[in-house]
Amino acid sequence: MSYRELLGREELWPALLSTPAVLSILQLITLPWCPESPRYLLIDKGNETACDKALKQLHGEGGYLKEKAEIERERRDDAGVKPKKPWELFRDLSIRWQLASIMVINLFYQINGINAMYYYATPMFAEAGITEDKIPYVTIGTGLSEFLPSILCGILIDSLGRKVLIIGGYFLMALWCLGITLTLTFAEASPWVPYLSIAFTFAFIVSFGMGPGGVSRALTSEIFTQAVRPAACIIGLTVNWIGFFILSMVFPYTV
8 A cells, every 4th residue: 555656645644544444344334243152152151052053154155063062072072161361371280381381482482583574575675676666566476475375384284293394494594594694794795686685585584474474373373272272362362462563663773
């Protein structure tokens, strides 16, 4: 929306800033037609009719029974267990490794440098000789570099496994970071070196989307039961945004 052809002009900045509000209103309008969480409806509320309706909406008439059987099994296992508050999870030794894993994964989801890469891609593109009026269009590629691999990650996640994708993604991201460091250091050695920086930047974002970016957010719902899941999500996302705050505050001074 911020491209010059749309709202990216000085006189239209109030309209540009209002676009998130428009999207929020659209989301509020469409939410009543979205299904609620079947696990919440059945395990927390005990509303089997509403659970069936949500499952049919999500999985279709013929495919919801297997999912419901899994939820029923979880409800039996958690019978009599009350939903836990976030601070209670830190005292529960039975889930300490799951909780530690979620906190570490959410922290590094932000401080691995993906957002810094987005923020500082523009100077890197300028260094490669791309003109200022063309840089906004090149940044479309950075977004697609994460979006498309994230879809591929969803396809591969069950065959390759979560751990392989996360570890492999971080390994490749570290490799591309090394390449970016070298090409920025020796940018004046040859005219084609800055273009390598751009290639490594795209490769870094692709590796993030294929690994940590595609897997991290799904893990919390997978490794906790319904009695613990909402509190674990709160802790994981809180750590995630703390990591983002640390990155935002520290990285400019680091540069």
